[in-house]
Amino acid sequence: MIYTVGGIKGGSGKTTISTNLVVYLLKQGRDIILVDADDQESASDFAAFRLHTLEGNLGYTAVKITGSELNASVAKLAEKYDDVIIDTGGRDTVSQRSAVSISHVYLVPFAPRSLDVWTLGKVEKMIAEMKPFNPKLVCLAFINKADPRGSYKEEVAELLREATNIEFIEASIGNRISFANSVGAGLSVLELKPTDDKAVKELEQLMNAINKAVDNKSERR
Template sequence: MERGIIVAFLQVKGGSGKSTLTQNLAVSFVHSNLKVKIIACDIRQRTCSKWVSRRNEYHSDKPKIFSSIQVDDLKNSVIEDSKNYDVVIIDVQGSDSKSLRTALLISDIVYIPFTPSQNDVEVIEELYGLLEDTQFQNNNRKTFYILNNCSVHYLDQSISDAELFFKDYTHILVPSQIRVYNRKVYKVASSEGLGVIEMNDLKSKIEMLNLKKEVESYV
């Protein structure tokens, strides 16, 4: 590939953990000596941009991650950045927007995070038509659903219930092999401008390094 990988995290609703996944995937890649840029599409909350600012201010010893905010001209910005960066990660705001539709058209890999609850997974019905239409226009795109903020309780059935629900959508959505669990370390790392692979929590490190491997396996 003559350009960098373009990865997007998107949803039509907030609270799915897009920004946390974006931050941690970026850190996982930058520790492999790759040049990484995050493009944030939410000009109001600016979650990833603020995280990058904290990282650059307080952790100058850590590998640098670049970022910008882009809403109006996402396509041209991402395509241009992909010529200069090994990995470009788009953090799309949680709504049906022009940025979301553009990300579906230009990304190599798309992750749609869902909390494994009935109210959350049913949002796929809002996305279904968009995914189908844009897959035809971007036929090389891999589109995954990823279960995020999963319960760590071994008796919890929400993961298996969600996976059963998504079986009706496997022609348009590939199940990610990675499950991301509800661990305090994700919030702590984000507040400090770090990624979990830079913290002392082995389970979360494994989750994010495996997510990186999954992305690499489809490039």
């Protein structure tokens, strides 16, 4: 499976989702490669932190690929690995479009209380433009960095439910310090000690929702 985690607004937590997805799949016994397609190299920084924390035991393969050649490179990598995760930047770039053209699943986190949700129309436009090149692409939106209080989460959810080119999944990730702390150490919340049970549960629910949405799309076809 080839996953791209993207969007066209920085600060939505794409790298946090990408790296937690990597570790989640590792724990399923999958052989994973994480492709850093972001010029800010956040996924590469995570790998450096992880190598230090785990004393050289990364657990997955990490590479950096950007530009229009990304899709051809990923197509070759997909023959050697069980899953490919592509972490893209927060802009509509050649790299992100190249990643979307080769992916099976396009994951777009939206953070409430920010301008993220106002980029929804631009994200949908990009998806519409890319669909002819990848008609089987499964596009999923969800809320990341959700505040436990206030009505922001539900207001954003309502807007995302109305989207036409991207499916909203109800599972969300909270704005928890454990996610920031784990990424800063090169770890997933699944590995962080002491364990944040709520964060782990949210991540597992999100991954289950993603798998269910992908399976449902496959059955409809």
